[in-house]
Amino acid sequence: QKEVEQDPGPLSVPEGAIVSLNCTYSNSAFQYFMWYRQYSRKGPELLMYTYSSGNKEDGRFTAQVDKSSKYISLFIRDSQPSDSATYLCAMSADNYGQNFVFGPGTRLSVLP
Amino acid sequence: GAVVSQHPSRVICKSGTSVKIECRSLDFQATTMFWYRQFPKKSLMLMATSNEGSKATYEQGVEKDKFLINHASLTLSTLTVTSAHPEDSSFYICSAFKIAKGQAFFGQGTRLTVV
Numbered sequence: 001q002k003e004v005e006q007d008p009g010p011l012s013v014p015e016g017a018i019v020s021l022n023c024t025y026s027n028s029a030f031q032y033f034m035w036y037r038q039y040s041r042k043g044p045e046l047l048m049y050t051y052s053s054g055n056k057e058d059g060r061f062t063a064q065v066d067k068s069s070k071y072i073s074l075f076i077r078d079s080q081p082s083d084s085a086t087y088l089c090a091m092s093a094d095n096y097g098q099n100f101v102f103g104p105g106t107r108l109s110v111l112p
Numbered sequence: 113g114a115v116v117s118q119h120p121s122r123v124i125c126k127s128g129t130s131v132k133i134e135c136r137s138l139d140f141q142a143t144t145m146f147w148y149r150q151f152p153k154k155s156l157m158l159m160a161t162s163n164e165g166s167k168a169t170y171e172q173g174v175e176k177d178k179f180l181i182n183h184a185s186l187t188l189s190t191l192t193v194t195s196a197h198p199e200d201s202s203f204y205i206c207s208a209f210k211i212a213k214g215q216a217f218f219g220q221g222t223r224l225t226v227v
Contacts, residue, residue: 034215041203042221043116043205043218088155105154107153
């Protein structure tokens with residue numbers, strides 16, 4: 001079993017749809033959870049950062065962490081064509097920048 | 113704006129030559145930077161951890177003599193791909209951890225093509 005699993009997609013949705021992106025993991029030591037957005041041929045940019053279980057909202061983005069199920073989600077409301085990118089989940093047991101484990105990424109296309 | 117700058121963004125080189133990639137933290141000091149490699153439609157794979165003033169820590173399976181890392185200052189780490197071969201063609205990304213933010217920031221990535 002891979003340490004972090006993520007549906008690679010591609011996922012295509014119409015503009016305005018609510019998008020749900022998910023990752024599952026096996027290491028119960030993970031406490032820090034991140035979502036990165038990566039446009040084609042660019043480096044990842046941090047979207048959301050959460051610690052432990054719970055929800056965090058930032059504009060159209062909501063991150064959820066369920067540590068009991070080892071499951072994290074990123075919701076995008078009112079999706080826009082500019083949201084078309086690959087979304088990577090990442091997680092870590094510590095907060096020193098090391099030992100990040102990334103999911104393979106989900107490629108999202110938002111169609112106008 | 114970007115807090116980590118990576119240069120060049122794209123490079124094409126001949127087999128057997130060496131290529132240097134720079135990673136700079138722009139508004140903070142980073143004692144630790146990370147180098148990743150990303151294959152098409154695959155996740156980022158950590159290659160090595162670059163430590164300022166000391167030797168880099170390489171992940172299992174990464175050849176340290178082939179991927180030379182130098183972290184000579186608190187804002188600059190370099191990755192040199194030595195004697196490059198076509199199989200080294202990939203997307204290389206660096207990141208630096210900003211302690212004040214408790215977050216890692218990534219460079220723009222470097223697309224290396226070895227012909």
